[in-house]
Amino acid sequence: MKKYISIRKTAAFFFIMFLCLSFSFLFTAQAAAEQSGKTVDILFLHDTHSHLNSFLTVQDDQDMVLGGFARIKTLVKQAKAENPDTLVLDAGDFSMGTLVQTIYHSDAPELRMLGALECEVTTLGNHEFDYRSEGLAGTLFAASASGEPVPAMVLCNIDWDGMEAQGLTEDQQLLKDAFTAYGMKDYVVLDKGGIKIAVLGVFGEDSLACAPTCVLKFKDASKAAAAVVSEIREKEDVDLIVCVSHSGTNENEKKSEDEILAKNVPEIDLIISGHTHTALAEPIRQGDTYIVSCGEYGKNLGSLTMCQTEEGRWEAADYELIPVTVEIPSDIPTQEKIDALMEDVDAGYLSRFGYTRKQVLAQNSIAFSSLHDISRVHTGHNLGNLLADAFVYTVENAPDFDGNPVDVALAPSGCIRDTFAIGDITVEDVFNAYSLGIGLDGVPGYPLISMYLTGAELKTGAEIDASMSDFMTTARLYLSGIHFRFNPNRLILNKVTDCYMVDEQGKRIEIQDDRLYRVVCDLYSGQMLGAVTDVSYGILSIQPKFADGTPIENIEDAIIHTQGREIKAWAAIAGYLEALEDTDGDGIANVPAYYASDQGRKVVEDSRAIGDLLKNPNKYAVIIMLAALLVIVLAILLILWLIRRIRRTKSNTVMK
Numbered sequence: 204m205k206k207y208i209s210i211r212k213t214a215a216f217f218f219i220m221f222l223c224l225s226f227s228f229l230f231t232a233q234a235a236a237e238q239s240g241k242t243v244d245i246l247f248l249h250d251t252h253s254h255l256n257s258f259l260t261v262q263d264d265q266d267m268v269l270g271g272f273a274r275i276k277t278l279v280k281q282a283k284a285e286n287p288d289t290l291v292l293d294a295g296d297f298s299m300g301t302l303v304q305t306i307y308h309s310d311a312p313e314l315r316m317l318g319a320l321e322c323e324v325t326t327l328g329n330h331e332f333d334y335r336s337e338g339l340a341g342t343l344f345a346a347s348a349s350g351e352p353v354p355a356m357v358l359c360n361i362d363w364d365g366m367e368a369q370g371l372t373e374d375q376q377l378l379k380d381a382f383t384a385y386g387m388k389d390y391v392v393l394d395k396g397g398i399k400i401a402v403l404g405v406f407g408e409d410s411l412a413c414a415p416t417c418v419l420k421f422k423d424a425s426k427a428a429a430a431v432v433s434e435i436r437e438k439e440d441v442d443l444i445v446c447v448s449h450s451g452t453n454e455n456e457k458k459s460e461d462e463i464l465a466k467n468v469p470e471i472d473l474i475i476s477g478h479t480h481t482a483l484a485e486p487i488r489q490g491d492t493y494i495v496s497c498g499e500y501g502k503n504l505g506s507l508t509m510c511q512t513e514e515g516r517w518e519a520a521d522y523e524l525i526p527v528t529v530e531i532p533s534d535i536p537t538q539e540k541i542d543a544l545m546e547d548v549d550a551g552y553l554s555r556f557g558y559t560r561k562q563v564l565a566q567n568s569i570a571f572s573s574l575h576d577i578s579r580v581h582t583g584h585n586l587g588n589l590l591a592d593a594f595v596y597t598v599e600n601a602p603d604f605d606g607n608p609v610d611v612a613l614a615p616s617g618c619i620r621d622t623f624a625i626g627d628i629t630v631e632d633v634f635n636a637y638s639l640g641i642g643l644d645g646v647p648g649y650p651l652i653s654m655y656l657t658g659a660e661l662k663t664g665a666e667i668d669a670s671m672s673d674f675m676t677t678a679r680l681y682l683s684g685i686h687f688r689f690n691p692n693r694l695i696l697n698k699v700t701d702c703y704m705v706d707e708q709g710k711r712i713e714i715q716d717d718r719l720y721r722v723v724c725d726l727y728s729g730q731m732l733g734a735v736t737d738v739s740y741g742i743l744s745i746q747p748k749f750a751d752g753t754p755i756e757n758i759e760d761a762i763i764h765t766q767g768r769e770i771k772a773w774a775a776i777a778g779y780l781e782a783l784e785d786t787d788g789d790g791i792a793n794v795p796a797y798y799a800s801d802q803g804r805k806v807v808e809d810s811r812a813i814g815d816l817l818k819n820p821n822k823y824a825v826i827i828m829l830a831a832l833l834v835i836v837l838a839i840l841l842i843l844w845l846i847r848r849i850r851r852t853k854s855n856t857v858m859k
Contacts, residue, residue, distance in 0.1 A: 407450025587681020617677025
């Protein structure tokens with residue numbers, strides 16, 4: 204019996220040892236699987252919009268100094284010290300947002316500074332087309348001729364075949380020549396420590412809609428990317444496939460273009476997603492594809508490590524958005540290079556307006572709406588109102604004013620690029636707040652235009668804001684001269700419940716539907732009227748007119764000039780601020796307390812009461828309700844027909 208027990212103990216001992224060794228082997232194998240895979244460290248940016256310098260902005264209701272390529276360079280150097288093979292990528296919209304863009308077409312400061320950051324690959328965003336074909340071609344030629352390191356440029360869904368089949372226009376040929384000179388490709392292959400990485404680029408559908416001066420045609424991003432990925436798999440022995448995309452993500456999955464791209468082209472391992480200025484706290488994962496975004500203006504530097512498992516699948520690890528704050532020291536050589544570029548801006552651009560970039564225009568004690576609120580929070584905003592007021596003031600106080608008063612001015616959220624912090628407002632601050640575009644004169648800065656609209660079209664403009672700007676946030680309108688109220692819970696195209704004007708004493712003035720009113724806005728707003736028409740499927744349509752009611756066929760014919768020069772929108776704002784009353788007596792204008800609120804120009808009536816939802820239906824609401832009623836009637840008739848048919852079938856069955 205004892206011998207039997209001893210054998211049992213011995214067997215149990217060896218069995219336990221076997222289990223321990225087995226588990227040890229499994230844990231060792233798992234650790235080996237985790238550690239034996241290849242890794243790639245990646246830093247990324249997008250939507251930096253010419254923000255080479257650090258800047259003061261309002262974030263979380265606090266004034267903060269953020270960004271700056273000199274500070275980003277410090278972070279890049281730190282990462283490279285730890286891993287010299289760290290890959291730095293950019294996903295487009297590297298231009299248009301600060302004064303340095305005024306030498307975009309002649310000196311290519313943005314591409315040269317991306318090169319200084321050791322960025323290896325970038326792509327085009329919609330704002331790279333803001334200075335028209337000549338501007339984009341100019342920056343590419345200038346970058347190529349600079350002799351400085353610049354990032355490779357990739358973009359795979361330009362439809363050259365389709366354009367060449369119809370014959371290239373002069374502008375299209377100019378861009379093709381510039382792309383060739385720069386060396387643009389569908390994709391590039393990089394070697395990082397023996398790991399081969401293919402990087403391709405795509406340009407999104409919404410990006411194209413936001414680029415009214417773009418003369419190029421594009422293929423569907425997913426189809427083009429799928430074809431290029433197949434080519435990469437066939438021709439290149441690569442480990443990792445990355446896409447720098449200027450398409451963006453969206454809370455609405457049907458409009459989230461980079462998520463759609465990830466679903467349609469699952470072979471892409473990582474998408475750097477630009478365009479929508481999204482800051483993703485965690486990557487979006489679609490299948491085995493990771494989508495990352497770090498926000499706009501270089502406020503954050505994106506960082507992650509891609510790790511390959513033994514199965515060959517790539518996984519994102521150590522993902523982080525590194526805030527670029529004042530605690531990060533500036534890289535001195537990088538800052539010196541930026542300073543030299545800014546001196547060129549003062550001498551070559553601002554001097555023609557009689558300004559310098561650090562010149563103080565006004566002192567501000569008002570808490571203005573943040574840039575996030577301007578585009579995301581659908582209500583009235585004091586910043587937008589001030590900008591619209593500036594347009595009215597400048598046109599009516601021009602030396603050669605034609606005497607026709609401005610009835611309405613508007614500033615769309617899509618053109619407002621920054622806000623004003625408390626303290627001094629400088630020329631640079633004003634330009635940064637309304638920095639986009641170029642005029643017909645070839646001088647940077649969108650000019651103001653003058654057009655006439657009927658009273659009915661003014662009401663349509665209010666409805667565009669109320670009904671369509673949730674789908675197209677660039678169409679949020681901030682107005683001078685018009686007040687309106689809307690209920691977001693009402694039927695689409697019938698959300699506005701009241702729309703009127705006020706005189707200088709604040710007295711209400713009714714809008715006459717058939718009367719022509721003078722409207723002033725920037726050129727971009729006029730160019731985007733067609734896009735609004737498209738988004739509303741032609742239902743909300745506005746036709747700009749001259750004073751005599753003649754339709755304006757070319758919106759550039761409506762540009763306002765004074766003393767032979769275009770009135771630039773940013774300069775109009777600067778002049779208005781400079782002309783405000785000096786209430787402190789220190790020789791500098793002060794922003795009045797009037798702007799502490801939104802002045803009730805756009806009032807939200809958030810009501811679900813039946814009476815509020817149905818009162819004062821307009822023609823669109825009547826059409827929608829009649830259509831809904833027709834559908835209900837047809838459904839009832841169909842149900843009755845089916846019931847009769849079933850009864851007849853049963854009756855025939857019984858008779859048989």
